[in-house]
Amino acid sequence: MKLITAIIKPFKLDDAREALSEIGIQGLTVTEVKGFGRQKGHTELYRGAEYVVDFLPKSKLEIAINDEQVDAVIDAIKASTSSGKIGDGKIFVTTLVEVVRIRTGESGAAAL
DSSP: OEEEEEEEOGGGHHHHHHHHHHTTOOOOEEEEEEEOSTTOOEEEEETTEEEEEOSEEEEEEEEEEOGGGHHHHHHHHHHHHOOSSTTOEEEEEEEOSOOBOTTTOOBGGGGO
């Protein structure tokens, strides 16, 4: 089992959700986060004053899946969120040791 964590631009969230639905992904968790990478923020103008925005708004997707689905999920996220420009985001893949469904007590792949 794997946990896919993707940091993407917020306006690409619906595209990513639709792409994941098309390949059969039934559940995901979304969190609004802020951060920066190579972009290092940007400057904005507000009422004539310039100021630096260090942390940019992003959406964090977390998806627990079976090992066989990893490549399909990564491809779906990349295809639906890539603009080819800096700040498109990142995808992290980590191994899940155990998953337990609280309601039924199921564990492992059955809990996904």
